[in-house]
Amino acid sequence: MKSSGKILLTFLGGAAAGALAGMLFAPESGKKTRQSLxxxxxxxxxxxxxxxxxxxxxxxxFTFY
Structure with missing residues (x-):
């Protein structure tokens, strides 16, 4: 995988982790949080x-050798 692909996957993983952490600490009810997740x-x-x-x-x- 090219470097740009690894960077993109790292960014997406970090964004997903940040979104998850934000939702877990949000002041919504558990049911609403689960639905949103x-x-x-x-x-x-x-x-x-x-x-x-x-x-x-x-x-x-593409041909891979």
Missing amino acids: TKKARDLRKNLEDEVKVSMSKSKG
């Missing part, structure tokens, strides 16, 4: 799946 996790999963699809389509045609 579930929605954010689904959104993150969808975004990651989309990025993987784009990356896979871009990598088609």
